[in-house]
Amino acid sequence: MRKYIFKRLLLVIPTLFGAAVLVFIMLRLIPGDICEIRMAGDGGMFDQTAIDTCRVEMGTNKPMLTQFVDFVWGLMRFDFGTSMWTGQPVLSEVALRFELTLQVAIMATIIGVIIAIPLGIISAVRQNTWLDYMVRGFSIAGIATPAFWLGLMIIIGLLVSTQHFLGKPWMPPITYIPIWEDPFYNLSMLIWPTVATGYRYSAVVTRMTRSALLEVLREDYVRTARSKGLWEKAIIWRHALKNALLPVVTIIGLEFAFLMGGLVVTEQVFNLNGIGKLFIESVLNNDYTMTQSLVMLVVMIFVMVNFAVDIGYAWLDPRIRYN
Amino acid sequence: MKSIRRKAVCTALAAIAFGISAATSGAAETPKRGGILEFVVPDEPPSFDGHREGTFALIHPVGPYYSLLIRINPENPSSLTDFVCDVCVGKVPAPTDDNTTYTFKIRGDVKFHTGEKLTAQDVVATYKKIISPPEGVRSQRRQMYSMVESVNAPDDSTVVFKLKFASNAFIPALASPFNWIYQKSVLDKDMHWYEKNINGSGPFIFKEREAGAFMRGERNPDYHHKGLPYLDGIKAIFAKKESLRVQAIRGDRAAIEFRGFPPAARDDLVKALGKEITVQESVWNCGVSFVPNHKRKPFDDVRVRRALTLAVDRWGGSKYLSKIAIVKTVGGITYPGHALSPTNEEMQQIAGWWPDIKKSRAEARRLLKESGADLSKEYLFLVRGVDQPYKIVGTWLVDQWKQVGINFRQETHPSGPYYNILRQTKEFDVSTDASCNYVVNPLVDVTKYLSADRSSLQYGQYIDRDVDAAYDKMIRLADAKEQRKLMLDITKLTLDTHANQFSILWWHRIVPHRSYVKGWKISPSHHANQHLDNVWLDK
Numbered sequence: 001m002r003k004y005i006f007k008r009l010l011l012v013i014p015t016l017f018g019a020a021v022l023v024f025i026m027l028r029l030i031p032g033d034i035c036e037i038r039m040a041g042d043g044g045m046f047d048q049t050a051i052d053t054c055r056v057e058m059g060t061n062k063p064m065l066t067q068f069v070d071f072v073w074g075l076m077r078f079d080f081g082t083s084m085w086t087g088q089p090v091l092s093e094v095a096l097r098f099e100l101t102l103q104v105a106i107m108a109t110i111i112g113v114i115i116a117i118p119l120g121i122i123s124a125v126r127q128n129t130w131l132d133y134m135v136r137g138f139s140i141a142g143i144a145t146p147a148f149w150l151g152l153m154i155i156i157g158l159l160v161s162t163q164h165f166l167g168k169p170w171m172p173p174i175t176y177i178p179i180w181e182d183p184f185y186n187l188s189m190l191i192w193p194t195v196a197t198g199y200r201y202s203a204v205v206t207r208m209t210r211s212a213l214l215e216v217l218r219e220d221y222v223r224t225a226r227s228k229g230l231w232e233k234a235i236i237w238r239h240a241l242k243n244a245l246l247p248v249v250t251i252i253g254l255e256f257a258f259l260m261g262g263l264v265v266t267e268q269v270f271n272l273n274g275i276g277k278l279f280i281e282s283v284l285n286n287d288y289t290m291t292q293s294l295v296m297l298v299v300m301i302f303v304m305v306n307f308a309v310d311i312g313y314a315w316l317d318p319r320i321r322y323n
Numbered sequence: 324m325k326s327i328r329r330k331a332v333c334t335a336l337a338a339i340a341f342g343i344s345a346a347t348s349g350a351a352e353t354p355k356r357g358g359i360l361e362f363v364v365p366d367e368p369p370s371f372d373g374h375r376e377g378t379f380a381l382i383h384p385v386g387p388y389y390s391l392l393i394r395i396n397p398e399n400p401s402s403l404t405d406f407v408c409d410v411c412v413g414k415v416p417a418p419t420d421d422n423t424t425y426t427f428k429i430r431g432d433v434k435f436h437t438g439e440k441l442t443a444q445d446v447v448a449t450y451k452k453i454i455s456p457p458e459g460v461r462s463q464r465r466q467m468y469s470m471v472e473s474v475n476a477p478d479d480s481t482v483v484f485k486l487k488f489a490s491n492a493f494i495p496a497l498a499s500p501f502n503w504i505y506q507k508s509v510l511d512k513d514m515h516w517y518e519k520n521i522n523g524s525g526p527f528i529f530k531e532r533e534a535g536a537f538m539r540g541e542r543n544p545d546y547h548h549k550g551l552p553y554l555d556g557i558k559a560i561f562a563k564k565e566s567l568r569v570q571a572i573r574g575d576r577a578a579i580e581f582r583g584f585p586p587a588a589r590d591d592l593v594k595a596l597g598k599e600i601t602v603q604e605s606v607w608n609c610g611v612s613f614v615p616n617h618k619r620k621p622f623d624d625v626r627v628r629r630a631l632t633l634a635v636d637r638w639g640g641s642k643y644l645s646k647i648a649i650v651k652t653v654g655g656i657t658y659p660g661h662a663l664s665p666t667n668e669e670m671q672q673i674a675g676w677w678p679d680i681k682k683s684r685a686e687a688r689r690l691l692k693e694s695g696a697d698l699s700k701e702y703l704f705l706v707r708g709v710d711q712p713y714k715i716v717g718t719w720l721v722d723q724w725k726q727v728g729i730n731f732r733q734e735t736h737p738s739g740p741y742y743n744i745l746r747q748t749k750e751f752d753v754s755t756d757a758s759c760n761y762v763v764n765p766l767v768d769v770t771k772y773l774s775a776d777r778s779s780l781q782y783g784q785y786i787d788r789d790v791d792a793a794y795d796k797m798i799r800l801a802d803a804k805e806q807r808k809l810m811l812d813i814t815k816l817t818l819d820t821h822a823n824q825f826s827i828l829w830w831h832r833i834v835p836h837r838s839y840v841k842g843w844k845i846s847p848s849h850h851a852n853q854h855l856d857n858v859w860l861d862k
Binding site: 040 | 363367375377378458459460461463464465466519533534535536562563564566570571574575576577595596737738739742744746747748779780
């Protein structure tokens with residue numbers, strides 16, 4: 001096992017390097033220049049020498065190879081540089097937002113799992129009954145509904161309903177306060193995006209739980225357990241569900257990693273100052289250093305989550321050994 | 324359906340009328356002290372240095388921390404010529420020495436937020452950084468000060484600007500809302516200090532920033548305009564998404580967004596909140612235009628370019644587009660209503676502005692036929708990928724041109740790739756364009772239309788020495804009447820005779836805000852009048 005963990009950790013290095021090369025090249029393929037966006041973007045007057053000075057400042061006038069070497073050398077020293085847009089260190093910009101994104105991802109995962117596992121079980125156990133149809137309808141709607149649209153509907157719904165019932169429109173706060181400073185304020189802001197993303201999350205996990213459990217319930221050992229007269233709840237919870245959870249855990253892990261870097265639109269809708277919002281702004285501003293660092297961060301999260309999921313397999317199914 | 328729409332329009336108009344009357348009556352009300360003004364800003368400032376940036380996203384959250392030498396009169400911001408002293412004494416001085424010397428007396432009671440006194444030396448250091456920055460220091464608007472020969476401080480309370488030639492463009496350029504006064508001692512140590520730090524002498528003192536989220540400031544008790552500001556503090560909340568900003572005002576998470584909303588957002592807010600919303604509107608000092616690529620066939624032919632402008636029904640567009648987009652006023656290349664700008668009657672003599680669109684389009688078809696342009700081909704129309712107003716106006720333009728038989732394929736690109744095409748690869752036939760200026764200053768604003776080797780903002784790649792010569796003559800004239808005549812010549816040459824590039828409509832600024840926000844008055848520029856020292860909350 002230790003050898004396996006060591007091997008997996010070593011594999012992280014070429015993965016990160018490959019991602020670094022890809023992101024560097026792809027970003028340079030996008031046409032545009034941060035200095036021109038900054039100066040000409042507002043349609044106002046600007047001086048050409050100011051653009052030239054800006055390029056020197058940003059280092060975009062350097063040869064591509066030099067820029068790449070600087071980037072990789074920085075990565076090796078965990079020095080991500082400064083944001084080309086704000087001039088602030090990338091790490092401090094990311095750290096500020098990481099806390100919020102992590103909280104939303106954890107809350108969405110909790111909501112998703114709490115809803116999805118019981119619904120998936122009910123749907124599988126009561127296959128082809130009205131309960132199953134309802135759960136399937138609920139989960140298909142969840143997959144089909146974009147989280148940002150649901151978010152917009154939640155905000156408008158809150159505004160309209162509070163104005164109707166309380167006489168004054170209310171909407172969730174739009175600036176973040178950490179949960180340990182003001183839990184009520186924090187939750188009144190984050191519960192809504194959590195619901196919007198958690199719904200889609202739960203839909204995916206429900207579908208996976210249902211299909212995995214249905215497959216397991218048809219296995220010989222489940223039939224044997226039933227023929228021995230074992231209590232149905234024990235068959236499902238103790239024997240079937242644990243085995244069915246393997247693909248479910250994979251999905252939960254991937255969805256969690258996706259939430260850590262992929263809440264691009266939902267964060268905009270609720271004005272959450274998270275990683276996703278920073279991502280989109282960096283891309284739109286042609287902020288190479290920030291975008292590169294964020295991509296590397298998301299790659300690292302995916303690698304680590306997959307690693308944790310693999311380790312989790314061994315715990316769920318003791319037959320799995322990593323030799 | 325029609326009656327619902329009519330009702331909505333009536334509600335909106337009633338609220339606008341209410342807003343205007345409230346704004347007028349607001350002047351008579353006694354301001355109340357206290358409260359925090361929370362407002363939303365669509366973007367985050369790239370740095371904190373006003374001299375090197377050009378975005379309102381810096382002015383709105385950071386402007387209230389700084390003072391200016393002179394500024395637009397906050398009590399009369401809709402005026403295009405009413406400038407008042409901020410850190411100088413009395414009125415804006417009249418020029419001496421054949422209109423080439425301006426002498427400003429600096430107030431003795433202005434203090435930086437660090438407690439140190441602001442002197443004439445600070446003003447001089449500031450303007451030297453703006454006009455002639457040292458190598459490696461960016462100054463975005465230095466070319467606005469090409470008339471300045473020197474700026475000096477003979478003593479700690481006097482600043483003298485000497486001009487190379489008399490210029491009516493100087494005072495409006497001086498009033499640029501970006502010309503924040505910095506401290507000489509700080510600049511002497513580090514010219515880049517203000518990029519990441521804030522230390523002004525404005526009505527509010529910077530307290531806190533959370534990157535990407537908000538900036539917060541508190542009242543400056545030592546502010547040099549006694550009794551001001553009325554507010555205890557300000558909080559600028561960054562919110563990229565327009566729908567969220569609208570809902571934030573509706574849900575009272577923010578009281579105002581100073582840039583401006585489209586008409587639909589105004590109508591929604593008015594419908595939802597009635598009297599709790601006040602709407603202020605103004606012609607915006609931004610114009611949307613289109614520019615043909617003079618290096619590409621058939622747009623190298625003046626007849627084809629004239630046909631393009633003749634096809635566009637600006638008077639009709641003003642009526643209908645203004646219902647869905649932030650454009651309204653028909654005008655030329657300079658701000659409509661300015662003393663130097665052509666009147667509507669004068670504009671109606673220019674091709675493309677004729678009141679009879681049928682006659683215009685008939686002439687356009689004739690010119691296209693005469694030029695032999697290939698009308699079976701689809702030409703490339705580059706559009707900036709921003710809804711308001713570019714994508715909406717872009718779609719409308721394609722239809723306008725189709726009506727005279729010339730077809731365009733619309734290509735929409737986000738700002739980065741759009742500017743890359745416009746400024747680097749130049750692979751377009753016709754493109755949307757815009758000019759958006761900080762203060763109304765036609766003598767500076769028209770530099771965009773000079774030859775490509777003289778203007779970094781001109782994307783048509785044309786050389787027009789007639790326009791250059793008229794401009795060079797105009798800029799050195801002191802007589803406003805003569806200047807106006809030459810400005811009309813430049814307008815005619817650019818839009819009609821040489822058909823270089825074409826304005827379409829001027830933007831329309833709509834600022835719906837919570838009615839408890841008092842004292843703030845809309846100006847034609849979303850950069851100007853953002854000190855917020857005279858703003859108060861009627862709560």
